Amino acid sequence: xxxxxxxxxxxxxxxxxxxxxxxxxxxxxxxxxxxxxxxxxxxxxxxxxxxxxxxxxxxxxxxxxxxxxxxxxxxxxxxxxxxxxxxxxxxxxxxxxxxxxxxxxxxxxxxxxxxxxxxxxxxxxxxxxxxxxxxxxxxxxxxxxxxxxxxxxxxxxxxxxxxxxxxxxxxxxxxxxxxxxxxxxxxxxxxxxxxxxxxxxxxxxxxxxxxxxxxxxxxxxxxxxxxxxxxxxxxxxxxxxxxxxxxxxxxxxxxxxxxxxxxxxxxxxxxxxxxxxxxxxxxxx
Numbered sequence: 001x002x003x004x005x006x007x008x009x010x011x012x013x014x015x016x017x018x019x020x021x022x023x024x025x026x027x028x029x030x031x032x033x034x035x036x037x038x039x040x041x042x043x044x045x046x047x048x049x050x051x052x053x054x055x056x057x058x059x060x061x062x063x064x065x066x067x068x069x070x071x072x073x074x075x076x077x078x079x080x081x082x083x084x085x086x087x088x089x090x091x092x093x094x095x096x097x098x099x100x101x102x103x104x105x106x107x108x109x110x111x112x113x114x115x116x117x118x119x120x121x122x123x124x125x126x127x128x129x130x131x132x133x134x135x136x137x138x139x140x141x142x143x144x145x146x147x148x149x150x151x152x153x154x155x156x157x158x159x160x161x162x163x164x165x166x167x168x169x170x171x172x173x174x175x176x177x178x179x180x181x182x183x184x185x186x187x188x189x190x191x192x193x194x195x196x197x198x199x200x201x202x203x204x205x206x207x208x209x210x211x212x213x214x215x216x217x218x219x220x221x222x223x224x225x226x227x228x229x230x231x232x233x234x235x236x237x238x239x240x241x242x243x244x245x246x247x248x249x250x251x252x253x254x255x256x257x258x259x260x261x262x263x264x265x266x267x268x269x270x271x272x273x274x275x276x277x278x279x280x281x282x283x284x285x
Contacts, residue, residue: 002145009149012074013081020074027070032063038275042066045274049201049265064270076120080153084128087157091125091234098238099180102221103133108179110215112241113225114186114261115273120153121234122227123182127159134159136182137167168214175218183211185257188278197283198255201262204283212253215245222253224260229271 012020031037042065046058053061079087102109113122127134136154138161141147154161159182162170171181189195189208197204215222222241227234239260242253265272 005145009077009080012077015078017075017078020078021071024070024074025067027074028067031066031070041277042274045278046269048203048279050269051202061270062274065272065274068271069273069275072118075118076153079121079124080149080156084157087121087124087128091121091236093125093129094235094237096129096238098240099223103178103180106178108175108181108218108220110181110183110211110218110220110222111225111238112183112185112211112222112257113227114184114264115276116261116264117227117229117234117268117271119184119227122225122236123154123159124157125234125236126180126182126225127154128157130180131158132160133178134180134182135171136161137164137184138162139164139187164210168210168217171214172217181214181220185211185254186261186278188276188281191281196251196254198251198258200258200278203279205258205278206281206283207254207258209251209254211257212245212248212251215242215253216248219244219246221245222257224257226260226264229268 012023015023039062042062043058046053046061046065050058050061099109099111111126113119123134123136127136136159138151138154140163141150151161171179185208187208189206191206195206196209198207199205211222221243222245224239224241226237226239228237229235241256241260242248245253
């Protein structure tokens, strides 16, 4: 099965991106009328996030999401077989000087992003732009084949990756070495009596405090990566969440992150990963 998948993915990655975009549209229609992958989950999430939208508006958002979703899948497949030049042609950093200023002060920096637009191309751009300084924290996938595929891809452009479970120990051990630490911070944590919650689209959701805790331990700035898509190209803009994290109260940085993520999503709501169960856990106010 793995060999068969490798052959398919390798073959697809050789095709021009324009052809892959056409295939993604075909996949969208197959899913819409036959497979219907996580249709109910996406619909329910959109209703939670946008309670003022009517049934027709939710349906339009849902259809646009699936078009984006399958397009992103094929973009990621393509990027397993591209050069740095390809990434540079398709992703641009608007204000690299903001991050560079901290690096020139010999500070490590934490970059927070979400599953919005093409988060894999975002990591590829940062990795190719800053090389081995960039370290991405990743959550191990249950499927060994796809876990290996993603890990190899994320190291393709010169950066490093560290398993989430080992990340805190790794960065404390190497705190004297300047690093750019990339974290996708909108995932669901394990729920227990110590779980932290913050508002997100008017409902409290469980969150990781790991990025905030790490920033305070390393005493390094935290930036938000705002990735947008216009005219067929991606742009990344850095925004400051905190310059001095130890001056922030507990939860303040994480709450700011989710506020910026929500603002980002509202600009192009179809371009966030609505297919995961972000609101499956609830907390009484």
